[in-house]
Amino acid sequence: MPDGPAFEFLAALIASSVIAAALLGLVAVSGIWGKRKITAAFTDRIAVNRHGPFGLLIIVADAVRLLSKELIVPEGVDRPAWDIAPIVMAGSALLGFAVIPMGNGLHIADPEVGLAYVFAVASIASVGLVMAGYSSNNKYSLLGGLRAVAQNLAYEIPLILTAASVVIFAGTLRMSGIVEAQATTLFSVAGIGIPSWYAFVNPFAFVLFMAANLAEVGRNPFDIPEAPTEIVGGWQTEYSSVYFVLCYLSEFIHIFLGGAIIATIFLGGPAGPVLPGVVWFVIKMGAVYLFTQWARSAVPRVRIDQLIEIGWKGMLVLSIANLVLTAVIVGITV
Numbered sequence: 001m002p003d004g005p006a007f008e009f010l011a012a013l014i015a016s017s018v019i020a021a022a023l024l025g026l027v028a029v030s031g032i033w034g035k036r037k038i039t040a041a042f043t044d045r046i047a048v049n050r051h052g053p054f055g056l057l058i059i060v061a062d063a064v065r066l067l068s069k070e071l072i073v074p075e076g077v078d079r080p081a082w083d084i085a086p087i088v089m090a091g092s093a094l095l096g097f098a099v100i101p102m103g104n105g106l107h108i109a110d111p112e113v114g115l116a117y118v119f120a121v122a123s124i125a126s127v128g129l130v131m132a133g134y135s136s137n138n139k140y141s142l143l144g145g146l147r148a149v150a151q152n153l154a155y156e157i158p159l160i161l162t163a164a165s166v167v168i169f170a171g172t173l174r175m176s177g178i179v180e181a182q183a184t185t186l187f188s189v190a191g192i193g194i195p196s197w198y199a200f201v202n203p204f205a206f207v208l209f210m211a212a213n214l215a216e217v218g219r220n221p222f223d224i225p226e227a228p229t230e231i232v233g234g235w236q237t238e239y240s241s242v243y244f245v246l247c248y249l250s251e252f253i254h255i256f257l258g259g260a261i262i263a264t265i266f267l268g269g270p271a272g273p274v275l276p277g278v279v280w281f282v283i284k285m286g287a288v289y290l291f292t293q294w295a296r297s298a299v300p301r302v303r304i305d306q307l308i309e310i311g312w313k314g315m316l317v318l319s320i321a322n323l324v325l326t327a328v329i330v331g332i333t334v
Contacts, residue, residue, distance in 0.1 A: 015108050020094055023253065026282075030289060031252040032059045038290065042297035063245075071241040078135035085135065086239065086246035088128035093253035095121040100260045101176050103270045103277035114175035115167065118261060119160055122216075125254060126152045129225065129235050132247075136238040144234020147304060148218075148225035154311025155215035155222070158319035162209045165326040166198050166265045179269035199266040205322050206266050210291065212315055213258040215307075218251065219292045220299040224307050259288030 033048065033056055040047030048055030073079070099114040101107045111117060126149060133145015167173055170181040186196040199206040215222035226234040236247045263269060263284035270277030302310065 012108055016098065019097060019102075019108065023094065023097065023256065024249075026256065027249060027252045028059050028063070029056075030256075030286075031248065032062050034289075035293060038293045039297055042294070066245050067242055069241040071243060072238075074137060074238050076137035077238070078137070081131040081135035082238075083243075085128045085132035086243050086250065088131065089125045089250035090246050090253060092121050092124035092128065093250055093257045095124075096257045097260065099175050100264060101179055101269050102260075102281045106270070106278060107176070110174060110176050113173045115163060115173045115178065115265070118175075118257075119156075119163070122254070122257060123152070123156060125250065126156075128250075132239070133235040136235070138238050140231040140233070141235050141237045143231050144225045144237070147231075148235060150304075150308060151215055151218075151222060151224060151311070154308050155212045155315060158311065158315035159209065159212040159216060161316075161319040161323050162205050162212065163261075163265060165202060165205050165323050168323075168326050168330050169198060169201065175264055175269075178265050179271065182268040183271060195268055195271065197266060197268045197271075202322070202326065205326070206262075208315065208319055208322060209262060209266065210288075212319075213262065213288075214292060214295055215311065217255045217258050217292060219255070220296045221302045222307060223296070223301060224304050255289055255292055256285055258292075259285035262288050 036047040036058075037055075039045075048058045051057035051061055073082075096118045098108045099111060099117055101110070129148040129152075130145050133141050133143075133148070136142070166178065170178045172178065172181070182195060182197045184196045185193040186200055187194050194200060214220070218225055226236065231237075236244065239247050260281075263281055267284045270281040272280030272283075275283075
């Protein structure tokens, strides 16, 4: 087979294009059609059912509707920052998938610091939120941007500390190494082996990470940066047409990136019986997506002061306690 830097670059480009296309297709189905259907099921409604079989053609209708709308640029915006912000937010989430193992050998890269890389590129979205908020020349947008920064700071630290407890168990930051560390059997019940997924090994850390992830992706009760009943639409108030599509797209890509991280570090990644690994990975990622939509429909929004207090006084303390306890347990057992 051909070898060399040029071939590796071409292979990486093709692989990244395929993964990006698959993700965008998944986001289109889940964000436009699935979100409506899931919310309708929770609120005893029917949702879309007129456009094609099961209403699936609403995806095409909405895409044409949004992309054909006029792009309205308000007076006084900081145009370069206002233009770049949606691209920064969507791009940061797509970059995170570069090191996620989606199947046996199915990942673009597998660096030693894979988990640190994912958190680093995902946090770039906070910069995009700030850019969108201050550049829009709108007080509601500015408030949404400031709320987003305050929320991300309050919950990203507990998120990383909780992930660090998984690193202590696995002994590596490499994403494939974390998956391999969960490949053994934890214990058996009636002849059925329970895998040593870190969701079973350390369920407290799993719950903490799931809660912090809700805050990072802006789902109830932590959708404060957008809060339509208080600040219209927050940081994205002044965006329309293709820019609004990018903002909406970035929101759902980040939800799936959060699901991909949870599937990888707590649910064994692509591991599973009978079905191919990539199918199990999508199922696990989809389960996290369903949880976020359940939270959106069932959990009431908290106030901004309550949100910050939960993050700094609750989640941070619990994540530090979990990290210390994990270190003690691993130190005693090794």
